[in-house]
Amino acid sequence: MRVPVRSSLMEIEDYEPGKLVKGAIKLSSNENPLGPSPKVVKEIVKSIEEGELNLNLYPWERNEEELRDEISRYVGASARIGKENIVIGAGVDGVLDTLVKIFIETGDEALIPIPTFSLYESLVRIAGGIPGYIKRKKGEDFSIPLDELIPACNEKTKMIFISSPNNPTGNCIPEAEMRAIIESVPKVMVVIDEAYVEFADSSLVNLVKEYENVLVLRTFSKAFGLAGLRVGYAVIPEWLASAYKKVSIPFSVNSIAIKAAIVALRDKAHLRKCVKLVKHEREFLLENLQRRFLRVYPSQANFVLVDVSPRKSYEVYEELMKNGLIVRDCASFRGAGDSFIRITVGTSEQNELVVEALKQISS
Secondary structure, rough: OOOOOHHHHHOOOOOOOOOOOOOOEEOOOOOOOOOOOHHHHHHHHHHHHHOOOOOOOOHHHHHHHHHHHHHHHHHHOOOOOHHHHHHEEEEEHHHHHHHHHHHHOOEEEEEEOOOOOOOHHHHHHHOOOEEEEEEEEOOOOOOOHHHHHHHHHHEEEEEEEEEOOOOOOOOOOOHHHHOOOOOOOHOOOEEEEOOOHOOOOOOOOOHHOOOOOEEEEOOOOOOOOHHHHHHEEEEHHHHHHHHHHHHOOOOOOOHHHHHHHHHHHHHHHHHHHHHHHHHHHHHHHHOOOOOOOOOOOOOOEEEEEEOOOOHHHHHHHHHHHOEEEOOEEEEOOOOOOOOOOOOOEEHHHHHHHHHHHHHHHOO
């Protein structure tokens, strides 16, 4: 006889990552087409060979502190962010998991503008909470209707999740609108997910020093090319650091990942190269795809959202896969509908191939 699992798990959909098919070009998971800085690989190998990275020992606290120092220098130049405002975890996913455990109890509610990253909903349900959905202005600019979001908050609302740039739509929330939300819900923790911020024109991280009910998530998986090592962090109000330390799993970020993140932050030239490539190639995709499809949405991230109607997204997805190109069918995103695909910005050669393939499909 099987031991029963928690009833809330029955309401959670399996997470669907971008598929990986041997020999195909993967443009489905918003990964960095250039990979990590060569200095990262070189430094890790050197540190292991010289015995600086002892893999038989748990990560050294001083190394984690060094990473937090580097992050504070990276984000804090204009926003006055100190290392006391930085916490790290196993990717943004790990940081989110800890934060939800801090704020959500059984019966609590969280608001999520959709379509967006599905993990917000899953983590809230796992914690026994109830996700509430606010539909973005689909068919326009996918902006958040503040006249619906703010009144939807009540005494049970503990968190609001806002991805900016948003996945899969690519748009950012204006600072004035973000301030309006934060100031309207002083007893609600507002989570701003900036996983793609390096590709955007601006950041909202400065708000953390102004308000006590806002935090900002960041990752090393996208612009820094370290998705395989799972390193993420949050910029939080100082009062929250103690609770985070109590709830987070000890040694959640491994020694190699910590070292890689430190070196990646110091190699600013490689970061600039990656961001420059994405911004240039993003414009190539937008310009060429707009000639073929009715709606190709402007993006501040490293991907482009395309409405392929009157075709269905799964049809276009499968035809592209036959051509050795894997994109993301966005039908799995709650509230997205069945006509959107998301294309990760790749190299020049990869982007030319996907444009040519879509040209054949749409003709």
